[in-house]
Amino acid sequence: MDTSHIATAALAHLERLIAFDTTSRDSNLALIGYVEAFLGGHGVASHRVSNADGRKANLYATIGPAVPGGVVLSGHTDVVPVDGQNWTSDPFTLTRRGDRMYGRGTCDMKGFLALALAIVPEVARGQVARPLHLAFSYDEEVGCLGAPSMIRELVRDLPPPLAVIVGEPTNMEVVSGHKGISSWRVVVRGHEAHSSLTHLGVSANMVAVKLMHALSEIADGLERHADHNSPYHPPHATLTIGVVKGGTAVNILARECEFIFDLRTPAGTDPQTIIAPFELLCAAEDKAIRARFPDAGVEIVRRSSTPSFALKPDSPAEALARRLAGDNGSARVVSYAAEAGQFQEAGFSTIICGPGSIEQAHQPDEYLEVAQFERGLAFMARLDEALR
Structure with a gap:
């Protein structure tokens, strides 16, 4: 096939x-509308799950016959913020410098979405025996919050x-497992008073510090017993506190303190325990x-709960992805969490494989190598041939 x-x-x-700009705190509907219009232009119906x-x-869609044995290409549409990062070019303008393409989401993971969209016309006009399914989600970056509702419909409809x-x-290598991630929000509500009269109130910040210290000790214990x-x-398993907000003035016992922490667990480790x-x-x-x-x-x-993605070395997804990627290496796992665990939990044979390095993700001047x-x-291109 000519891929030019x-x-x-x-x-x-x-x-x-x-x-x-599909930063997770904002809407992704403009991007979804663009994908819908593109698919519609090729006679492909798509389905929103709001x-x-x-x-x-x-958004999910099927290109080709509605028969078993197809392949789902899954990716998230949201990106992390650029606030406070020192970018040398506009993060929302694709900029090529040398052998790199810069922009927020180039590697995590709009590069993969672009590749998936690019083969739609080939699949749509070809005589494929098995379908290609697209599954694009929202809010992956804040706990894989969007995908579960879509996955339920995929189980029902595909x-x-x-x-x-x-x-x-x-890096276009097959990854066969990832840790799970759960996150919790803790809100401490105190009682305001002058900071010299601690007996007349409760500082939410001081209570929160005690609680955060307990989490720090749990994290240390997880490392000791690795x-x-x-x-x-x-x-x-790793535990970190990512957000802390509390207090209004140095001389007031804090009325409220909120913090959010996440726990990342290998398969077989129960976060609730x-x-x-x-x-x-x-x-x-x-x-x-x-x-x-x-x-x-x-x-x-508890604000999110994404299951771990367990190694299944003999799965159909593993065999297919290794053939398409030309990857004969040993099984690989990653410490970040993704939607693969959610698909696997729903009964889908699943694998992770996409362009770019996680080391560039979330960074200023995020880039994808050409x-x-x-x-x-x-x-x-190999996937298109495999569907025929």
Whole structure:
């Protein structure tokens, strides 16, 4: 197959996709509308799965016959913020310098989405025996929040596919497992008073510090008891506090303090078991504070839960992806979480393989190497042939 026209189309798609600011806090509907219009122009119907307020949507579509044995290309449309990062070019303008293409989302993971869109016309006009399915999600970057509602519809509506390929950046090498991620929001409500009169109030910040120290001790314990035979780097479950907000002035006992933490666990490790002692501590602090000030207390809410992606070396997805990528290496795992675990949990044979390196993701001047984009093109061309 002559891939030159596919390469041209993929670059055009990538330029358009990068131009959409789909930072997770914002809507992704403009990008979804662009994909819908493109698919519709090739006679492909697509289906939105919107979030509760309608500001965001997943999108899925089938190109080819509605028969079993197809392949799902899955990717997320959202990107992380650029706030405070020192970019040397506009993050929402695709900029090529040398052998690199710069822009927010180039490797994580609009490069993969562009490649997936570029082969749609080939599949749509060809006589494929098995279908290509696209599954584009929202809010992956904030806990894989969007995909589950779409996956439920895929289970319900699609003839069973052979494989799901999640296009996270792996340098076009097959990745067979990832850690799970769960996150919790803790809100401490105190009682304001002058900071010299601590007996008249409760500082939410001081209580939060005590709770965060307990989390730090849990994190240290996970590291001490690491399984050094684990294939992950680091080998143990990791716990970090990513966001802390609290207080209004240095001389006021803080009325409220909020912090958010995440826990990343290898397959076979139960996050709830790890967090259970901390939840008991939160309950004890809540009871003690409410005894003095009924309007105060501690609330802990689980905000996300993404399952780990377990190694299944003999799966159909693994065999297919290795053939398409020309990858005969040993099984690989990654410490980040993705939607692969959610697809696997729903019963889909799943693998991760996409262009770019996770080391460039989330960075200022995020980039995708042209060589990686070309490897992705070859992968897609082989996929098109495999569907025939």
